[in-house]
Structures are given as structure tokens and as C-alpha cells.
Amino acid sequence: MRTLLPAAAAIAFSPACAFAADVPLYPVGLPFSPGAPKPVAPEHPLYHRIALDAVADMPGVVGTSATAGIMGAAKRSSFEKALRETLEKLNLLAPSEAEAQVRLSPRWISMDAPFKISFSSDATVRMGWSLTRIDNGQRIFDREIATSAESKGGSGSERATGVGRVALMTNIASAMRCIDLAAYGQAPQDCALTPGFTYHAPTYKFLFVPAR
Numbered sequence: 001m002r003t004l005l006p007a008a009a010a011i012a013f014s015p016a017c018a019f020a021a022d023v024p025l026y027p028v029g030l031p032f033s034p035g036a037p038k039p040v041a042p043e044h045p046l047y048h049r050i051a052l053d054a055v056a057d058m059p060g061v062v063g064t065s066a067t068a069g070i071m072g073a074a075k076r077s078s079f080e081k082a083l084r085e086t087l088e089k090l091n092l093l094a095p096s097e098a099e100a101q102v103r104l105s106p107r108w109i110s111m112d113a114p115f116k117i118s119f120s121s122d123a124t125v126r127m128g129w130s131l132t133r134i135d136n137g138q139r140i141f142d143r144e145i146a147t148s149a150e151s152k153g154g155s156g157s158e159r160a161t162g163v164g165r166v167a168l169m170t171n172i173a174s175a176m177r178c179i180d181l182a183a184y185g186q187a188p189q190d191c192a193l194t195p196g197f198t199y200h201a202p203t204y205k206f207l208f209v210p211a212r
Contacts, residue, residue, distance in 0.1 A: 020161035023199055025074060025082035027173035028089045031196030037176035039091045045183040050092045051100035051134070055080055055127075058108035063123070063164035073111065073123070073164030086172055092179070102140065104179070105130045109144065113164050121160040122150040123167040129175040129191075131182065141182040145191045147171040154201025162199040170195050 024030075028037065040047050055076065063073025083106065087093035094100035106129055113123035124146055131141035149166035151159050170193055178191035 019202060020073075020158045020165060020199070023162050023165040023169070025079055025165060025169050025172065026085055026089075027169045027176075028086055030169075030173070032170065032173050032177075032193040033196055034193070035177060036193075036196075037086070037090055037173050037180065039089065040180060041091075044091070044180075046092050046102065046179065048091060048094050048099065049101040050087060050131075050179075051094055051097055051103045052084055052087060053103060053105040055083070056105065056107040062108075062111050062168075063113050063161065073113070073161050074168055079168060082169070083172055086176060090176055090180075092176070101134055103132050103134055105132065106175070111164060111167070113160060113167075120150065120152040121156070121163050122148065123160070123164040124148040125164075125167040125171045127171050127175070129179070131179055141179055141187060143175075143178060143187070143189075143191050145171055145174045145178070147174055147192050149195060149199070151199050151201060154203050156201075159199070159201035162201055166195055166197075166199050 058076045061072035109126035126146045128144050147170040149163040151163045174191045174193040178187045181187040
């Protein structure tokens with residue numbers, strides 16, 4: 001009798017990470033095109049001025065369809081944590097509600113990541129983002145942003161989960177960069193960024209171990 005033992009081969013993600021669950025949702029420091037979000041300076045109109053709402057309409061887990069319900073791309077709690085940490089790192093998050101001047105309201109629309117038997121996976125995340133003045137309710141930014149990612153090869157379930165996480169991360173990055181530009185009236189109509197990196201899923205090998 002022989003026993004099948006799975007062994008994971010190395011993968012490449014820039015920066016490198018082992019499995020799909022290790023792909024960060026936090027985008028600061030990663031490359032995006034045409035530009036990545038960067039920390040704002042104290043003279044920026046939104047420096048430490050944003051209060052963050054919970055993500056409206058987002059399920060507890062997203063991206064389960066890509067793996068036929070086996071695993072999801074991310075939990076809502078993980079996404080909201082990454083969003084808050086991103087705002088904080090970019091110097092946009094207000095230290096307290098009392099110090100906030102505008103409110104960021106993210107809204108979940110969908111993740112299109114179909115389950116399929118193939119050597120490639122893709123995912124598209126759609127979200128709505130609005131920024132409103134707290135004092136008078138004036139909406140100063142309102143966009144629907146669709147971001148995508150794709151990958152080939154490796155484990156199908158890991159690949160599908162990994163590209164879903166990259167698409168989620170890219171949506172956060174896109175919204176942050178557009179909000180930065182919106183403060184000066186320069187936000188483009190299409191805010192979507194393109195990730196300047198590719199996730200490569202691990203490849204599983206099976207070793208035949210003779211029974212003793």
C-alpha cells in the first residue's frame with residue numbers, strides 16, 4: 001500500500017508570500033499603475049480629517065464562488081481592518097470623530113470570480129465610495145470602482161483566492177489615490193488602478209511513500 005503526501009512547492013508573489021491567505025489586503029508600499037497611494041503631508045486638505053463608516057452591504061465572507069464554496073477570498077472584518085489601517089498609514093484617518101471633517105462611506109457591490117476548471121483565474125471587485133462633508137452633508141467624491149486581477153498556473157483554489165484578494169486590495173488602493181486627488185478637484189472619472197505585480201499560486205506535488 002502506498003500513501004499520498006501533498007507537498008507545496010515555492011510560489012512567487014511580489015512581494016513573495018506563501019499561500020493565498022498571506023496575500024495582504026493592505027496596499028500601501030505595493031506598486032500600482034498609473035500610480036500608488038502615498039501618505040499625504042500635513043498641508044493636505046484631508047490630513048487626519050476622515051471618519052470611516054462600516055462597509056455597507058458586504059457579506060461576512062466574499063469570494064466563495066471562485067472555489068465552489070470551499071474557501072473565501074476574505075472576511076468582511078479583515079477587509080475593514082485593512083481599510084482602516086490603510087487610511088491611518090496614509091495620514092487620512094482622523095484621530096477621533098470630533099476631529100473628522102469628512103466621512104468616507106464604502107459600499108460593497110459585487111465580486112465576480114467564477115468557479116471554473118482551468119489553468120487561469122480572474123476576479124473583479126466592484127465597490128462604491130463616497131466622501132461627504134460632515135458639517136453640511138455636501139458630497140465631494142462619489143465613484144463606483146471596478147478593479148481586476150488574474151493569474152495562471154498552480155493550485156486552482158489557491159489561485160482563485162489569491163486573485164480575489166489582489167482585486168480587493170487594488171480596490172482599496174484605487175479609492176485612496178482617487179480621494180487624495182479629489183481633495184484638489186483632480187479625481188479622474190475612472191479611478192481603477194492596475195496592480196503592478198502578479199500572484200502565482202503554489203503547485204502541489206504528491207509523493208509516493210511505500211508502506212513499511
